[in-house]
Amino acid sequence: MSEQLPKEHVDILLAAAIAAPSMHNTQPWRFEVEGHVIDVYLDGSRTLPAEDPTGRAMRIAAGAATFNLRCAAENLGYGTWFGLAPYPEEPDLLARVVLEPTGARNDDLLDLAAQIPYRHTDRHPADATPLADDVRVALLQAAYAEGAELTWLGETEVHTLLDLVLDTDLREIHDWHRRTERSHWVGGERTADGIPSSALGPRSTSYPAAVRDMGTRPADRLRDERQFEERPELAILSTYFDDPADQVVAGAALERVLLTATRAGVSASFLNQPLEYDDLRTKVQRLTQRPGNAHMIIRFGRTRTHTGTARRPVADFLPEEQS
Template sequence: MAGQLSAGDVDVLVSAAVAAPSMHNTQPWRFEVDGRVVDVYLDGSRTLPAEDPTGRAMRIAAGAATFNLRCAAETLGYGAWFGLAPYPDDEPDLLARIVLEPTAARDDELLDLARYIPYRHTDREPSDAVPIAENVRVALMRAAHTEGAELTWLGDADLRIVYDLIVDTDLREVHEWRRRAEREHWVGGERPVDGVPSAALGPRSTGYPSAVRDLGTKPADRLRAERRFEQHPDLAVLSTEFDEPADHVTAGAALERVLLTATRAGVSASFLNQPLEYDDLRRKVQRRTGRPGHAHMIIRFGHDRPHGTTARRPVADFLKSAGPVSGGG
């Protein structure tokens, strides 16, 4: 049918989109396809009201999914025009509208990054002591800037402050049972379709605080093997100038471009975002960048090792009913 995406194309697009990272792998997206228009919605049934009460992390995840969808569109010969949070008052759960049109003008960078979507993963293993090469650091900064965000590398003095903020976060959580209960709902065990399985938690750190966030909540997960993590991790803060819903989506797109660029360079990533879950600590993180703006992610980069990705739900689970989708290839 003219003007319609085929079922095969929809499968390619949504499969790529949902490979994006999300907090605790909640996969908080729904997609509505109408002709060649793809709308990206938040899935309100997959919120984290204790750890993400404002929905900022969900919007970042939606931005990352949107970026993957744009990359996948290039592999199908489509150009993508998009708007972020187009109707914040009337449709707050609609976070991106993407219009796809056949085009001969290819975005070679998106086309190349699409190849790395299946290989991106969160790496919670210790890294070696070799710093990230300067040309890779610059490439990651450029990737963030291309999507309208800023990636700032932290020095050793900043690292000590971030570690202090992690301790502060952990002390606050001692009395916040809702946060612990929420994490236990999504983390640990087999997790065949969503959440973070025990197998993806990585080892426990022999030191504290550490370069890795220990998400383990279940008794068995607290008995994982211990490893020594790097003393001087390569950390960077991803931030945007403003802090509106559209900026959160922007941050997510920038995050995914950074992560795919890193994957292509043989660099993996994990996150130390726990201080960002408290507004006052989040402001302190941003101050370490020496720039105005709003911090969205604290990213630890290391040298990649082969690793499995966490599971995703079937594509059909993410699709809202809308206009017809053609069955042809």
Template structure:
């Protein structure tokens, strides 16, 4: 049995890897609690980091926390542990999202350790991708990654893809007309001016990428209301390669599963040499989210739109110190 100090050291390493996960506007809405002397690590959502305008039901918060949970599972496997996960273990506390028990792995249970090299390499890319098409075998592997987490990854046909891209543009129009949402996005976007939020969270100006010439790609422009001086303009790919992640149901447990599947797909894509970005814009509006689903599809609810391609990998965005997100009790 590892000593208490060794367990705390291990848990700290796991959380350092967990928090590299993506989250909506890089709000990092997670909190971890380690029960000293045990192998139990609890994951909580942090309501103080919720986004009431863009994510009023907390679905995006759950997706981000699910992604952090998957990174923790990957890190545990890399460190020689199996992470046994119980979702939503306390019906009395909806912010208690998961309990993780570190166990000795069985001989036939290596876990997702092979994804570990991608944990620190995965970054959201808001840059143009090339027109090179992704090989079918790589796409099939990404579908398989989602299935391993109980979700489906749908690669839309041409008409469905065009419809989704139109919904992204519709969402941009909705966003431009919603003052509260614009203000919320601006509060999580940092341009280096005095009075902005902490440098350990949000989206810094260096990660915005160039302004898009035209509207071909579903890339969200976080700088739209301010027009940052000196920011480059570039043409993005004419035919973006997108995929939709979905589940049959739409409960908080499904959101957590979708978050884990989202991160598993992103890590696999990173290992496959792809650049990735996430588009949640049309999913933030209930009337648009319902339209992203392909009629007749077995995927009842869409949780994320991926953009895949070959191009710049993107840059690391800041993360809060582990001391802010991990407590030992």
């Protein structure tokens, strides 16, 4: 085994990692490569202090990036083993991934690697076709494989959740910190990070709706209106514990779920605003009727292919001497 990963392999691995979702597409990761070890760090310059004061969403994003890295490694012929939050004295170091050439293949990771370029957050209306039972089961199994739990919501729970969305919006009316922070990352034309206006999707004709209206600018609030599904397919992703490592686990589970959905022709978007308040987050978890800590509220559906959001160049995520 060579002492250092080939640069072209590093580029492929990190391009896959940074394709992962992150809150407002902040891409809050940085990487260090030493030999066959890739360390995944949080990038403290890309925090969301108003909407994500504890950094939980950043750690979920880092977990998703780590999962993509593992999939891409499999595609390059490497096996991986990893540790989460390995050093308490380095809180920004969330995962250490070791890559070794192997002839044994993980067919599931290899298959999911092919879905990475096609996964994106889809804020458009879904058709009325319910998800097939085998797809639902596959998504449950994907979350479980990474140590998390996915719970589908029934009609009553969906209505309760939409009430929590309304509660969140009412709280935000006078919270200029949140609005200002979001406007920094959302809207306009963007070619490297954040959410451009073109990816916001239409506004819903009804309110509250099972889609988050991310619009922050006057022009974005004049987008076309569409009717969204009356019976949205919503699920809650949770873990039993809520330490930083558990949040990274939630991110890995999230990305395995999303790539599994993409493989099945199913898109996803997020309705996470109630999770930004501790008391509402507790209420969201109660909807699952299980102990644990809610990390993501995911809306699934079948829609046409739409444009995703851009990513920064791989070199931006590496120390200058490694880029």
